[in-house]
Amino acid sequence: MSAFLTIDNVSRLFGPKLNTGEKIAVKLGGKVETRSVRAVSDVTLSVSKGETLGLVGESGCGKSTLGRLIAGILPPSSGTVTIEGVPVMSNGKKVTTRVQTVFQDPFASLDPRMKVGETVAEGPIAHGLTTRANSKAYVAEWFERVGLDPVWVDRYPHQFSGGQRQRIAIARALAMQPDLLICDEPVASLDVSIQAQIINLFLELTKRLNLTCVFISHDLSVVQHVSDRVAVMYLGRIVELGPVAQVFGHPAHPYTAALFGSVPKLVLDADELVHFDTIAGEVPSPLSPPAGCYYHPRCPLASSGCRTAPPPTTPVSDVRSVACYHSDQQLDRAKRS
Amino acid sequence: MTVPALSVQGLTTHFFTRAGVVKAVDGVSFDLAQGEIMGLVGESGSGKTVTGFSLLGLVDPPGRIVEGSIKLNGTELTTLSGSALRARRGREISMIFQDPIATLNPLLTIGQQMQLAIAAHERLGKRAALARCTELLTQVGIPSAEARLRAYPHEFSGGMRQRVAIAIALLHRPAVLVADEPTTALDVSIQAQILLQMRELAAETGTAMIWISHDLAVVSSLATKLAVMYAGKIVEQGPTAALLRDPRHPYTAGLIASLPAMTTPGTPLTQIRGTTPSLLSLPPGCPFAPRCDKQTEACVQKPAMTLDGPRGWRCFHPVGQTAGAPT
Numbered sequence: 001m002s003a004f005l006t007i008d009n010v011s012r013l014f015g016p017k018l019n020t021g022e023k024i025a026v027k028l029g030g031k032v033e034t035r036s037v038r039a040v041s042d043v044t045l046s047v048s049k050g051e052t053l054g055l056v057g058e059s060g061c062g063k064s065t066l067g068r069l070i071a072g073i074l075p076p077s078s079g080t081v082t083i084e085g086v087p088v089m090s091n092g093k094k095v096t097t098r099v100q101t102v103f104q105d106p107f108a109s110l111d112p113r114m115k116v117g118e119t120v121a122e123g124p125i126a127h128g129l130t131t132r133a134n135s136k137a138y139v140a141e142w143f144e145r146v147g148l149d150p151v152w153v154d155r156y157p158h159q160f161s162g163g164q165r166q167r168i169a170i171a172r173a174l175a176m177q178p179d180l181l182i183c184d185e186p187v188a189s190l191d192v193s194i195q196a197q198i199i200n201l202f203l204e205l206t207k208r209l210n211l212t213c214v215f216i217s218h219d220l221s222v223v224q225h226v227s228d229r230v231a232v233m234y235l236g237r238i239v240e241l242g243p244v245a246q247v248f249g250h251p252a253h254p255y256t257a258a259l260f261g262s263v264p265k266l267v268l269d270a271d272e273l274v275h276f277d278t279i280a281g282e283v284p285s286p287l288s289p290p291a292g293c294y295y296h297p298r299c300p301l302a303s304s305g306c307r308t309a310p311p312p313t314t315p316v317s318d319v320r321s322v323a324c325y326h327s328d329q330q331l332d333r334a335k336r337s
Numbered sequence: 338m339t340v341p342a343l344s345v346q347g348l349t350t351h352f353f354t355r356a357g358v359v360k361a362v363d364g365v366s367f368d369l370a371q372g373e374i375m376g377l378v379g380e381s382g383s384g385k386t387v388t389g390f391s392l393l394g395l396v397d398p399p400g401r402i403v404e405g406s407i408k409l410n411g412t413e414l415t416t417l418s419g420s421a422l423r424a425r426r427g428r429e430i431s432m433i434f435q436d437p438i439a440t441l442n443p444l445l446t447i448g449q450q451m452q453l454a455i456a457a458h459e460r461l462g463k464r465a466a467l468a469r470c471t472e473l474l475t476q477v478g479i480p481s482a483e484a485r486l487r488a489y490p491h492e493f494s495g496g497m498r499q500r501v502a503i504a505i506a507l508l509h510r511p512a513v514l515v516a517d518e519p520t521t522a523l524d525v526s527i528q529a530q531i532l533l534q535m536r537e538l539a540a541e542t543g544t545a546m547i548w549i550s551h552d553l554a555v556v557s558s559l560a561t562k563l564a565v566m567y568a569g570k571i572v573e574q575g576p577t578a579a580l581l582r583d584p585r586h587p588y589t590a591g592l593i594a595s596l597p598a599m600t601t602p603g604t605p606l607t608q609i610r611g612t613t614p615s616l617l618s619l620p621p622g623c624p625f626a627p628r629c630d631k632q633t634e635a636c637v638q639k640p641a642m643t644l645d646g647p648r649g650w651r652c653f654h655p656v657g658q659t660a661g662a663p664t
Contacts, residue, residue: 058524161612191380192551196595196608203605218525225597225606244602262529264558266581266596278533279526282494 054227106165117153242320376556448486
């Protein structure tokens with residue numbers, strides 16, 4: 001398995017903005033209390049060519065931040081992101097067009113004052129993928145590939161429905177001819193009947209264009225459907241990583257198990273209301289995460305060891321890894337149920 | 338049979354806009370028994386939220402209930418005066434919304450807001466009022482409730498804020514609670530906690546609930562009966578298990594089939610083609626016809642509700658009986 005995308009020990013901190021006085025104090029060697037949030041904490045991952053990696057977790061777990069670090073929108077505080085050995089960012093600037101992003105909200109991500117054809121053409125013209133003279137035909141081609149009528153290029157975003165706008169956003173990303181596509185909750189804001197259309201388009205295009213993809217979503221069933229492997233995040237750390245069927249079928253981390261257990265499922269052959277498990281408590285504040293394993297206050301398997309040192313990432317098999325001291329116990333539970 | 342907690346007949350709410358009449362709710366009928374939870378499912382623009390607002394008389398101009406009857410414990414609500422309706426709203430019928438940040442007053446403590454809600458309908462001593470508040474906060478699962486009464490909304494997490502909103506809605510033990518996507522903005526682990534709690538509360542207090550959601554899986558884990566809305570109409574209704582196992586309306590069948598869980602991972606999903614129609618220019622007959630695979634000439638007529646025991650559907654070509662349970 002040759003690594004296409006390599007994320008090496010990446011962290012990202014968000015600290016408060018310092019005012020002028022505080023900046024001077026820091027320059028002079030003074031101590032200013034700065035509490036920063038580790039949104040992404042020591043993440044190491046690799047994705048091979050043509051693979052789709054799902055990234056799941058609850059809000060605030062750092063999945064979108066990790067997506068932005070991979071896409072070169074945010075510089076990492078430490079660590080590197082490389083595509084085939086070439087860094088995505090250098091000196092805080094994105095230096096590649098090989099990675100493009102599709103965002104959650106197609107109402108916010110398209111410029112309302114630009115014709116959609118211009119929006120799609122802007123990047124490819126700027127980067128020499130097409131010329132201004134040829135851009136009409138170039139855009140029309142991409143419109144057709146995402147299932148839009150090319151005569152619509154002169155319309156404005158408000159003239160489209162949510163699903164159509166998301167198709168435009170996909171066309172804009174793909175017109176840059178990327179190798180790597182970051183999808184940050186691309187179907188979360190769409191209606192159920194439209195979601196299926198966009199997911200099908202995504203499956204078809206990634207296969208046809210041999211795209212590598214990082215698919216971020218809080219919706220486990222969508223991730224399960226589109227991904228080859230999945231990474232489960234909790235408070236900035238990846239707690240479990242592996243092939244989708246194995247991770248969701250037999251979770252090795254108690255959090256994965258609990259997350260999967262709390263999703264309401266449509267069970268068609270039940271005559272009574274479906275029982276589902278709940279996780280006790282809430283996600284702790286990332287400003288003051290608990291010591292040791294971040295999940296221990298909510299974990300049914302927590303022992304004293306979990307409270308002192310964070311568990312290291314250990315392999316479960318040659319394709320799976322987990323960060324938990326009690327993964328054997330959890331796997332036993334998963335196999336029994 | 339006893340009088341249902343809520344009986345809605347032919348409810349029709351139109352919005353008279355400059356662009357034309359928007360038939361947001363168009364002849365909606367259902368009954369809700371005491372302690373029963375009904376799921377109202379539909380996509381955006383299907384009229385599910387406007388139905389909820391209509392029940393509480395919260396539709397603002399240019400919208401207006403033009404027809405139909407809403408009977409709450411036998412009392413007709415649509416003909417009530419503003420003040421008579423206000424006396425019932427919040428006491429006999431109440432509502433919780435999607436966004437608890439927008440529904441709570443950021444300048445008042447939770448305790449103050451809850452006391453205001455009590456004082457709106459009842460004269461109760463301060464000590465008794467506080468005791469009631471504490472009791473309800475505990476009931477919806479807020480730890481150390483008495484201390485939390487002095488906290489402001491911003492001091493609560495999203496899930497806790499929604500619990501507070503639920504507690505306020507239940508202060509007067511209403512007969513009916515309308516819940517408009519209350520867990521959509523919450524994380525799955527918090528959503529599961531709240532769904533479970535609501536199930537218990539409905540059984541405990543006898544409050545009937547209408548749970549509005551776009552998510553079939555969420556309502557199916559909560560509601561004993563379902564109503565599916567499309568373009569202002571209920572297109573299918575019935576007991577949850579039967580309706581999901583054996584949907585009759587092609588739209589319901591399409592919604593269920595399009596869920597990722599219904600298809601082998603990696604393979605194309607079953608999709609409903611096209612988009613939801615604009616309520617300003619609905620097709621003349623069945624509103625779903627342009628997207629429907631079973632469409633025929635008959636569909637230029639408006640299909641009436643076909644009733645079969647507890648079930649009903651608006652379709653000339655209902656989906657046939659599926660053989661046994663799906664695999």
